[in-house]
Amino acid sequence: MDSTGKERRGKVAGPRLKKEKTMNTVIVSNFPEDATETQLQDLFWEYGEVRAVRFGTRRKYALVAFDDPKGAELAVWGGGKKMSGQKLKVKMAKWDV
Numbered sequence: 717m718d719s720t721g722k723e724r725r726g727k728v729a730g731p732r733l734k735k736e737k738t739m740n741t742v743i744v745s746n747f748p749e750d751a752t753e754t755q756l757q758d759l760f761w762e763y764g765e766v767r768a769v770r771f772g773t774r775r776k777y778a779l780v781a782f783d784d785p786k787g788a789e790l791a792v793w794g795g796g797k798k799m800s801g802q803k804l805k806v807k808m809a810k811w812d813v
Contacts, residue, residue, distance in 0.1 A: 738785040740767070741809040742792055745777045748800040756780060759797060759804075763790040768813050781813040 744756065753769040760766055760780050764787020770779045782788045788808060797804045 739808055739810070739812060740783065740785050740788050741779050741781045741812045742788050742806050743772075743777050743809045744780055745805045746802055747778065747804055748802060749775065751778075751799060753778075755799070759799060760787075760791055763787045763794060770813055779809060779813045 742760075744760075747756070753771070756769045756778055757766045757780075760782075763782065765783040766780060766787075767783050768779075768781040770781075772778065780788075780791065782791070792806050792808050795806070797806065
């Protein structure tokens, strides 16, 4: 029954849950200015097959796309990657390449 005393039938109202989309892409920053797509691909290959590497605006970040979401997760949690002595920052992207 609802607040008016009437019996309610049909669908139960409740919060709609968004289906989480699994992401295959990570954002990498703090790499040397002379870094290449091939170098980043080689560096992240250990986490899974890298599908693509794209540099962002003014090369301040790069998008590294994996074939499998597990590769992206491992890259984020793997941590400690360095390139020319600089520790890379890696986080999950909100979009895929």
